[in-house]
Amino acid sequence: MSQYHIPVMPHEVLQYLNVKRDAWYIDCNLGGGGHTELILQHGGRVLGIDLDRDAIQEVARKYKINLQIKNNHLVGNSSRLILYQSNFSQLSQITQIFHIHQIQGILFDLGVSSHQLEEASRGFSFNLNAPLDMRMDQQIGAKAEDLVNGLNEGELVKLFSKLGEEIFAKSIAKKIIEARKGQPITTTNQLAQIILSVRHRSATDPTHPATRVFQALRIAVNDELNSLQLALPQTVDLLVPGGRLVIISFHSLEDRIVKNFFKQEQRKGDLHILTEKPITPELAEIQANPRSHSGKLRAAEKTNTR
């Protein structure tokens, strides 16, 4: 079986988290546990959160942790690692459940894992035919299919242009409305074909024409920007003075939210920005792991003045 996910910028994450022995860290995007493993290897303890049950189960298997379902959340722990299936927008509440108060570092590695993209049944990828789902938490919420068939033309245009920055949003929305008159659009292939009939593959641009629409749908289905906006203010209260906040984002909408939040907290005197410009992966990493190419890492330290 292929690797669940290759952690992005591992050295940079360790450098900026500055892991201290026996201190607590929160990995808000556990995924396959790649970053968590690095923190544990350097002597830290980790509270690992993920919306996706597959991620929690993958890491539980690796560390032989027994999982239980409590109040509809998958949960398990060993002496140095707690696993909890939830949205990181509930960060403060989650730390209270486990009585973790002195947090030395918080890591976000936003977006989707390779597992989610490569597991056809999840419906994240235009390369694999599957039902249009895209939910990270498969227990709740609307699927991509519900948005594609339920939104009106204006709403689709807004979604594709706002969350996908798709310049052909209008023509694609129009084609979707036409196509779904016959029968609902239920698979990734159907949607990709509709997009390809509007946006043809370009000889000069290797990006698949469906990339932006799929991105927009994924962000909307998982309410990704809102979750980030809700989580960020909680991090400052949770960190000890000198504690670190490290965030890797993969598109400009997320990076803008992080950049503005860091600036605002620095102005208030609560955070000190450690990365004037975002850190990006080295060429060797991009060659070895092409999915890392759009990663941007920003880091900040909680000041002593709060």
Ligand SMILES: C[S@@+](CC[C@H](N)C(=O)[O-])C[C@H]1O[C@@H](n2cnc3c(N)ncnc32)[C@H](O)[C@@H]1O
């Ligand atoms: C890029 S992967 C993380 C990979 C991980 N750092 C590793 O090294 O394996 C992103 C993960 O974040 C999860 N995720 C995305 N949004 C989330 C949210 N709001 N709350 C909790 N988990 C979320 C996804 O389900 C996915 O597993």
